[in-house]
Amino acid sequence: MTARPDKTDGFSRREREIMDALYKLGKATAQQIADALPDPPSNTAVRTLLTILEKKGHVRHSLDGVRYVYEPKVAREKMAQKAVKSVLATFFDNSVEGVVAALLNQDDLKLSQGELDRLAVLIEKAKEEGR
Template sequence: MEIPDPHQLSRRERQIMDLFFQHGELSAQAVQEQLPDAPGYATVRSLLRILEEKGHLSHSKSGRQFIYRPVAGVEKVKHQRLNHLLRTFFGGSISEAVAAFIQDPDNDLRPEELEELDKIIREARDK
């Protein structure tokens, strides 16, 4: 299944999708309560309808409420976004991306994180 392009979303639509990836299913009211500088309820409902039309959300009815959920799981979206980032900024090179992250002085990797990375690399070599 092809995931709709997240880059075709407005800033507010991305904020809403981030909420769904954090929480799973949400009602329009729950979305409105969790959005920073939330727009009115009618605007939130319109945004949810638009996201559904774009193929990012689906809904079911629970009593009088619509409950929305992302069409694609967070793992699938995470991989799609990571692949886009790799192609866009690193020419598809995982090693360049990892090196850029590790060598950035603002990223203070803890020893256990470095050990985990080392373990992942060793496992990849053994495949």
């Protein structure tokens, strides 16, 4: 059975796991990435997926002696923004209020007073900027 891409970001489950590992590690060899994966596939499968991710433009590599060292091609923050936009459009009909309400209505979410204060500042800034 082949892995189907997640409709929110276009990555298969394994591709997403590899990207998550790369973002955590910064730069890594295929073996280091495999070591960071839950229930890792074979090293050959990891290298194949890295090649696919490189062809898709998500990963680049450099040589360290005879080893390939991989890193994400796009900064984590930029990918996070892209993912949020996709989730916003896919699940919330582009409603920021809907996303925030969904987050705040989670039973297991515990925000500190400092986090609430920082969110209030961000909301006030958005009002001032007319967003």
